[in-house]
Amino acid sequence: MTKKVLILATNYGTWGEELQAPWDACKKAGFDVTLSTPLGKKPLPLAVSVDPDFVDPIINFKVNPPEVCKRIKELTDGNEWSNPLKYKDAKMADYDALVLTGGLGAMIDMCNNWEVHRLIMEAYRSDKLIGSLCYAVTALVFCRDPKNDYKSVIYGKKITAHPRAWDFYGPGWDFTYDLYGATPDNNGTDVHTPGFLWPVEDLVRDAVGPNGACIARINANREDPEVHFDWPFVTGTSVESSIAYGNKIVEVLNNIK
Numbered sequence: 633m634t635k636k637v638l639i640l641a642t643n644y645g646t647w648g649e650e651l652q653a654p655w656d657a658c659k660k661a662g663f664d665v666t667l668s669t670p671l672g673k674k675p676l677p678l679a680v681s682v683d684p685d686f687v688d689p690i691i692n693f694k695v696n697p698p699e700v701c702k703r704i705k706e707l708t709d710g711n712e713w714s715n716p717l718k719y720k721d722a723k724m725a726d727y728d729a730l731v732l733t734g735g736l737g738a739m740i741d742m743c744n745n746w747e748v749h750r751l752i753m754e755a756y757r758s759d760k761l762i763g764s765l766c767y768a769v770t771a772l773v774f775c776r777d778p779k780n781d782y783k784s785v786i787y788g789k790k791i792t793a794h795p796r797a798w799d800f801y802g803p804g805w806d807f808t809y810d811l812y813g814a815t816p817d818n819n820g821t822d823v824h825t826p827g828f829l830w831p832v833e834d835l836v837r838d839a840v841g842p843n844g845a846c847i848a849r850i851n852a853n854r855e856d857p858e859v860h861f862d863w864p865f866v867t868g869t870s871v872e873s874s875i876a877y878g879n880k881i882v883e884v885l886n887n888i889k
Contacts, residue, residue, distance in 0.1 A: 635728045637658050637665050637885070639654065641667065641675035643741060644736075647766065649704060652704045653874035654877055654878035658882060666716075666727070668721075670742070676813045677735070677812050678812070684696050690797075705812070705813075725754070728888070731881055739828070742771050748771050763881050765867070772785055772791070790862040793847065805827035807825045847860055848869070849869065858873050859876045
């Protein structure tokens with residue numbers, strides 16, 4: 633039977649490839665893929681994430697290959713992402729896997745979203761695959777299990793995290809969430825933040841507890857990405873691991889009978 637995958641994205645600024653790569657991987661695998669966002673609006677990429685000349689100021693490296701930017705714009709300008717479900721209307725009983733995608737906006741409208749936590753717990757309780765990439769890993773951190781003394785669902789697990797050393801953190805940061813393809817009725821947010829909202833590595837280290845492990849490898853790159861599978865979780869570090877993240881989800885799902 634065809635595997636059914638529910639992919640969650642932010643409405644406040646996805647990092648384009650962190651949605652595009654797992655989306656394309658699951659579609660190529662022949663899965664039945666449904667997209668969901670908090671507002672039921674098309675998920676738009678952060679403008680910097682579709683700029684092939686953007687240089688990440690922390691690692692001093694161009695992180696957006698031109699061919700990737702072209703594909704993200706193709707998906708954004710087209711209809712594939714046009715009619716997502718609202719989170720509140722999605723139910724994990726209809727799907728075989730839950731896939732969370734990243735982006736700076738995920739820290740605002742995904743990480744402590746009750747509906748996202750409901751979907752995570754529905755997947756967790758029914759022993760279904762749960763994927764989370766980059767800043768969407770915070771949704772796992774804050775999803776707490778009342779049957780386990782309200783510890784995080786990732787307690788005791790081996791989970792990847794966006795490294796603290798890569799965070800936009802320091803004096804004078806003023807970060808905005810400008811979107812590619814914004815329209816008057818889908819313009820994201822005009823909030824400013826002093827760099828990235830959450831130090832994900834610190835949060836994950838606390839959430840996994842003494843018997844778990846946080847993988848925050850600062851030398852992860854496109855040639856040597858960082859994705860880890862510790863059932864039921866597939867987690868990936870950041871944008872450089874987006875393709876590996878999508879491929880691992882496909883691999884794990886294909887091995888489930």
